Structures are given as structure tokens and as C-alpha cells.
Amino acid sequence: MKQKIGRSYIKCRLKWIAAVTGCGIVMTAVLFLNEVPAGEIAYGMLLCLGILLLAVTMDRISYGRRHRELLALRQSITVSLENLPEPGEILEEDYQRLLGLLAEEKMRIWNTAVSEKRDLMEYYTMWVHQIKTPIAALKLLIEEEADIPGAEEPLGADRERLQRQREKRKDEELQQLFAIEQYVNMALSYMRLGSETTDFVLRQTDLDEVIRMAVRRYARHFISKKIVLHYEETGARVLTDEKWLGFVIEQLLSNALKYTHEGSITIGMEEGRLTITDTGIGIRAEDLPRVCEKGYTGYNGHANQKSTGIGLYLCSTILKKLGHSFTITSQEGTGTRVMIGFPEES
Structure with a gap:
């Protein structure tokens, strides 16, 4: 880093150093041609060289200090320009004015975008x-x-x-x-x-009540598709947001029903984690690491035109905000299991 700063300083000051050195050479030649004793010329040149080295050293130290100050401002400069060092010359002052104009324009664009997003929301x-x-x-x-x-109902x-x-x-x-x-x-x-704020309300919640509400909403689908539901009450009370956890369970049941054409769906509790297991078509091994990415549908999602690639992304994001773990295991052609882990305080 020091070598880089040194090279930058020399490149920046090279013209002045060359000009002073040239003037010294010219003065030496003039004095020599005027038959000034060589000793006196050498003495004068040594004095000038010493003053020049002192000035260059002090300027180099100031250059390095200014560089370090600017490096230190890289974190706060994105928020405000107030901590910029005082300009040492008019060109630096001009650059700071330009930065100020850019910052004002950036803030204006940002405020406009925030306002438009808020209105859209x-x-x-x-x-x-x-x-x-x-x-x-x-x-x-x-x-x-x-x-x-009807007006004329048939008989028998x-x-x-x-x-x-x-x-x-x-x-x-x-x-x-x-x-x-x-x-x-x-x-x-x-x-x-x-949005900038969410309506999460964490409290001790009866997990079975949340599960039953989600199952009731999909009862018609279970009956229509002739899918068997295996559900044993967990007897657990967990620290969570009832509404958001209910939304997650509904999404997971929706996915299980969508990709299970026959067989069953099992809801239970294993090692303190809520599990939802289906006997559906499963997920390909290459798709499994990416199923929670926004918009990712995978092979089965492409085959099923109704897939949006948003459901599991929302589930993963919500559970992360709630402080719950989320794990998916699957085997293609056999089925899928999702597991939700709750905080130890639960």
C-alpha cells in the first residue's frame, strides 16, 4: 500500500519536481560559466537540495494522511458528505461541489422511488x-x-x-x-x-390449532383428490406468529396436494420439529438446493404450469424472520418432507 501511495505521489508531483530540478541545473550552469568557485556552487546546491527534500517529505506525509482520511470515509460517505476534509485547493473544492450535486440528485431519485413504491404498495x-x-x-x-x-327437475x-x-x-x-x-x-x-415494517406478533401459540385451521381450509382438496391425511396432535406450544405460521403451513399443504396424485400426507412432530411428509412426485436432486429461491420452479415446476416459484420462497423468508429453521428433503418419485424447527424457548 505504501509503495502504491508513493508511486501515486511521484506521478502527481513529477512536473514540479522536474521543474525544480531543471532550474537547479540551469543555475548551476550559469554560476559555473561565471567562474564561481565549484565549492561555493556545491554548497549552495546542497542547501537547496536539503530544503527541497524537506518540503517534499512534508508534502508526502500530508498526501498520505489525506489519502488515509478519504479511505476512512468510504463507509460514511454513502450517507452524508459532511465529514469530507476541508479542501486544500480550489480544484478539490470544485470536486466536492460536484460530489454534493451528485449526492443531492441521488437523494432526490431515492426519495422519489420510495414514494412511488409506497404508493404502489x-x-x-x-x-x-x-x-x-x-x-x-x-x-x-x-x-x-x-x-x-331447476324449472323442470328430472325424476329418479x-x-x-x-x-x-x-x-x-x-x-x-x-x-x-x-x-x-x-x-x-x-x-x-x-x-x-x-415493506419496511411487518406485523409480526410473537407469542406462545397452540401449534395444533394452527395446523387444524390450515387443514380445514384444504379439506375440500383432500376429499376431491382422495388423498389420505395422517395427523397426530403434537401437543406443542411454540413461540411464533400464529397468522404467519398458518400462512406457511397452508403453502406447504398446497404444495403437497399439488404434487401428490395419490397416497397420503402426514403431519407430525419429530425431535421438536413440525414435519409435513407427502408421497408425491418428489423433487429432483439438482433442483433441491434452489427450490427456495425466488421465482425458481425447477423441472417439476415447468411440468406443472401452475407453479409460480414464489410459495417456498415466501415460506423460507417468513420462517427466517420468525427465527424458525426450515429444511426440505426429497427423493424423486417417492415424496417430499419439510421440517420446521422452533426456538428452544418454545
């Missing part, structure tokens, strides 16, 4: 809350429509067949409506996680 949050009203209304209309008899076996078709259609419509609602909730959670 407020709009989308309002939209998400408003869209829930027509979703709830549609759900009610679908349920009521299935119960309203035809009536039973028609009723089964209505029930099947109602079930499919409610599942699609549920999917819309889940995507809306996912969008809201994504926006909240990206």
Missing part, C-alpha cells in the same frame, strides 16, 4: 383487500346456486345424476375460487414482506 394492499369481497360473494352465490332446483336416477353433476361442478368452482383467494393472499404476504 398502498394501492395493491387496498386492491387485495377489496378483491376479497367479490370472492366471498362469488363463493356464496356458487353455494346457493347448487341448492336452487336422472335426478340423482344431475345432482351429482351439480355437486361436482360446485366443488370445481369452489376449488378454483379458493385458488384465486390463495393467490391474492400470497400477493398480500409478498408485499408485506417487502
Whole structure:
């Protein structure tokens, strides 16, 4: 580092050093031509050389000190220009003015971006809350429509067949409506996680109650796909945020149901960790390290056009903010297991 500073100093001051050296040589030649004794010339030149070396040494020390001051400012310069050293010359003052203008422009752009992001967040949050009203209304209309008899209802076996078709259609419509609602909730959670503040409320929570609420929301899907649910109560109370943990469990159940075409899903507690295990198609070994990356869908995600690559990213991010561990193991063709670990205080 010292050699680098020395080379930089010489490069910066080379013109002046060369000019002073040239003047010394010229004066020496003039004095010699005027038959001034060589001893007196040498004595004068030694005095000048000593003064020159002293001046260069002091200037070199000042140059190095200024360099170290600027290096020390690299951490705080991104926040404010107030700690910049006093300019030693007019060019340094000009450079500092330019830096000030750049800092002001940067702050203006940053404030504009923050304001636009805040407005966008407020709009989308309002939209998400408003869209829930027509979703709830549609759900009610679908349920009521299935119960309203037609003008000319058939009798006997035809009536039973028609009723089964209505029930099947109602079930499919409610599942699609549920999917819309889940995507809306996912969008809201994504926006909240990206905001400057979150609404995490950590407290002792009954884990089984959170699990039961999530399972109830997906009961229709279990029945429709004929997937068996194995669930033994954990009896655990954990330190967590009930709402956000519920969202994570719902996302994990959604993934398990999406990629399990037959078999079962098991929810239990092992070594203090909540486990959700399915007998689905599994995850390829090369995809497993990246499944929690934002937007990454992997091979199975490409095969399933409904995959967004956001669900597991949200789960991983939320659990990290809550202080919970998150582990995924899988074998392609056999199934997947996810594990959530809770703080020891739980």
C-alpha cells in the first residue's frame, strides 16, 4: 500500500519536481560559466537540495494522511458528505461541489422511488383487500346456486345424476375460487414482506390449532383428490406468529396436494420439529438446493404450469424472520418432507 501511495505521489508531483530540478541545473550552469568557485556552487546546491527534500517529505506525509482520511470515509460517505476534509485547493473544492450535486440528485431519485413504491404498495394492499369481497360473494352465490332446483327437475336416477353433476361442478368452482383467494393472499404476504415494517406478533401459540385451521381450509382438496391425511396432535406450544405460521403451513399443504396424485400426507412432530411428509412426485436432486429461491420452479415446476416459484420462497423468508429453521428433503418419485424447527424457548 505504501509503495502504491508513493508511486501515486511521484506521478502527481513529477512536473514540479522536474521543474525544480531543471532550474537547479540551469543555475548551476550559469554560476559555473561565471567562474564561481565549484565549492561555493556545491554548497549552495546542497542547501537547496536539503530544503527541497524537506518540503517534499512534508508534502508526502500530508498526501498520505489525506489519502488515509478519504479511505476512512468510504463507509460514511454513502450517507452524508459532511465529514469530507476541508479542501486544500480550489480544484478539490470544485470536486466536492460536484460530489454534493451528485449526492443531492441521488437523494432526490431515492426519495422519489420510495414514494412511488409506497404508493404502489398502498394501492395493491387496498386492491387485495377489496378483491376479497367479490370472492366471498362469488363463493356464496356458487353455494346457493347448487341448492336452487331447476324449472323442470328430472325424476329418479336422472335426478340423482344431475345432482351429482351439480355437486361436482360446485366443488370445481369452489376449488378454483379458493385458488384465486390463495393467490391474492400470497400477493398480500409478498408485499408485506417487502415493506419496511411487518406485523409480526410473537407469542406462545397452540401449534395444533394452527395446523387444524390450515387443514380445514384444504379439506375440500383432500376429499376431491382422495388423498389420505395422517395427523397426530403434537401437543406443542411454540413461540411464533400464529397468522404467519398458518400462512406457511397452508403453502406447504398446497404444495403437497399439488404434487401428490395419490397416497397420503402426514403431519407430525419429530425431535421438536413440525414435519409435513407427502408421497408425491418428489423433487429432483439438482433442483433441491434452489427450490427456495425466488421465482425458481425447477423441472417439476415447468411440468406443472401452475407453479409460480414464489410459495417456498415466501415460506423460507417468513420462517427466517420468525427465527424458525426450515429444511426440505426429497427423493424423486417417492415424496417430499419439510421440517420446521422452533426456538428452544418454545
